[in-house]
Amino acid sequence: MSEQAANHPPQGRRWLVLLPLVIFLGLAGLFLLRLYGGDPSKIPSALIGRPAPQTALPALEGLAKDGTPVPGLDPAVFKGKVSVVNVWASWCVPCHDEAPLLTELGKDKRFQIIGINYKDAPENARRFLGRYGNPFGIVGVDGNGRASIEWGVYGVPETFVVGREGKIVYKLVGPVTPDNVNTVLKAEIEKALAAGS
Numbered sequence: 001m002s003e004q005a006a007n008h009p010p011q012g013r014r015w016l017v018l019l020p021l022v023i024f025l026g027l028a029g030l031f032l033l034r035l036y037g038g039d040p041s042k043i044p045s046a047l048i049g050r051p052a053p054q055t056a057l058p059a060l061e062g063l064a065k066d067g068t069p070v071p072g073l074d075p076a077v078f079k080g081k082v083s084v085v086n087v088w089a090s091w092c093v094p095c096h097d098e099a100p101l102l103t104e105l106g107k108d109k110r111f112q113i114i115g116i117n118y119k120d121a122p123e124n125a126r127r128f129l130g131r132y133g134n135p136f137g138i139v140g141v142d143g144n145g146r147a148s149i150e151w152g153v154y155g156v157p158e159t160f161v162v163g164r165e166g167k168i169v170y171k172l173v174g175p176v177t178p179d180n181v182n183t184v185l186k187a188e189i190e191k192a193l194a195a196g197s
Contacts, residue, residue: 047168052078053150057140061122065134073114073140078166082111082192085160087148089120090128092156094175099132101176106135110193115139118148118156163192
């Protein structure tokens with residue numbers, strides 16, 4: 001065996017030495033692609049096809065619509081009606097941007113719009129709705145965030161479409177925008193309305 005052969009490992013061994021590095025770089029690239037690639041609003045929800053959470057929430061104190069107090073969330077309201085459930089807060093910047101779109105959406109009386117007010121001060125929530133208009137026929141207060149966890153909320157705002165059987169049929173992560181209100185949200189609402197009973 002020559003001295004040169006003793007100092008250099010065979011070609012096959014070099015690949016074995018580099019293999020862990022190649023695997024690590026491949027996995028790191030895949031992780032970064034999954035973490036930063038794609039639209040966060042397309043995060044799948046484990047709750048799609050499952051019944052809406054059966055959590056009752058108290059009404060937003062002092063909130064009225066057309067002179068009538070706005071009720072809190074009773075899970076029975078989901079049966080027999082298509083519902084759009086929006087999780088929002090007055091301190092949430094994107095919620096301010098989506099509020100006029102929800103107010104416009106609320107003019108369609110074929111479905112009900114329900115608000116879940118997330119970790120908010122009642123006076124701030126009322127001021128928010130006074131500023132933009134109240135699209136919600138029902139507003140439940142989630143003061144400690146527990147109900148939002150049951151809904152699988154990642155962060156406010158999030159919007160759900162619940163079908164007539166009380167099952168979640170769609171989830172939009174992030175704000176309702178001029179781009180997604182017509183192309184995505186209204187399309188999902190129409191699907192739920194067309195689903196019949």
